[in-house]
Amino acid sequence: MLNLTYEYKLIPTDAQRETFDHWLDICRKVYNYALRERKDWVNSRKCDINSCSIRQEYIIPADVPRPTFARQCKTLAEAKKSIPELKRPHTHVLQQVLRQLEAAFVAMWERGHGFPRFKKKMRSFVFPQLNLESVKRFDGADWVNLPKIGLVKMHLSRPIPEGFEVKQIRVVKRASGYYAMLTLQCNVDVPQPMLSGHGVGIDLGLNHFLATSDGELIDSPRFFVDGQRKLKLLQRQLKRKQKGSRKSRQLRHQIAKHHEYISNSRKDFHFKTAHHLCDQGQSIFAEDLNLKAMSSGILCKHTLDAGFGQFLNILSHICFKRGTYFTRVDPNGTSQTCPRCQAHTGKKELSERVHKCSECGYETHRDVAAAQVVLQRGYTAVGHIAVNFGEGK
Known part of the structure; x- marks a missing residue:
């Protein structure tokens, strides 16, 4: 079974736009009410059996079952009899809101995500x-x-x-x-691409967006950093306006449109870069980076601006669509290994941009050497003979 997602611009009338906004507001209320119901049930089971909190306590009978997706759907059906507003959106739309909340709790239990939060705005319905x-x-x-x-x-x-x-x-x-x-x-089955043709290893970084094992360096455009000046001017104007005024709403809309422009520019760059890499080789290997740790350091703003996670997801999709083999490899020590003799060269400072092996004398750009190590690890992981790199300049 093959699934695709295509995105199209809608041109609604004023009445349809008001309907969309009203449905989103109702979805937000349903989501927050269901989350409050679950949160109260959890809090009522937190206190000790022989004591209560001094500040406050949630008193819910012990025989009340845990709110689940099925039970909250039944509660929603009963609430429609007394709240006419809930009858306006389609039934499946409101059920999908409860399913979205259930998915947030499953992500918290199984993947270590945080506790779901209340929503100030709902941006979509299904x-x-x-x-x-x-x-x-x-x-x-x-x-x-x-x-x-x-x-x-x-x-x-x-x-x-x-x-x-x-x-x-x-x-x-x-x-x-x-x-x-x-x-x-x-209803078709598409086989996964197999390893074939010329291989390309890529190393992601902040000095250059990526370096390939063929020696190509692609600069990082830094979309948010370049657009930060305009954002500061708009936010400074917004600070002087009265909250809730017409001019304040206009400036908020301009800020949101500028953020969307930055996001669209970044995504367009990622798609074009992914297609460019697929033009260079038939097998692509990338590092399986710990993006959560990278985005919490001193360079978090520049790391999030680069959007490595979005790029790797887009690259995986483009490779599948174009029949290019793609996989991720272990990123540990790629910049400390010589791609020619596999010797451990030791830790390099960030200012050191040249790789020079003391064992074999191989010299090249630091990021290119790391990309070559990624390519070798990718071939080794699939049981293929690793490539050897000759003398560099």
């Missing part, structure tokens, strides 16, 4: 079940048919591939407008 004719074209325009909303005009920037069916639609609100993320499904 229609999980759609018919085969959700996307239509008539009167020279493209439309998407959303349950209980109707036909919404859409800019079909690229056609939907043949053989794919629309299974799910997520409506996302951003500073530049509303977008529809269509989940497409096709």
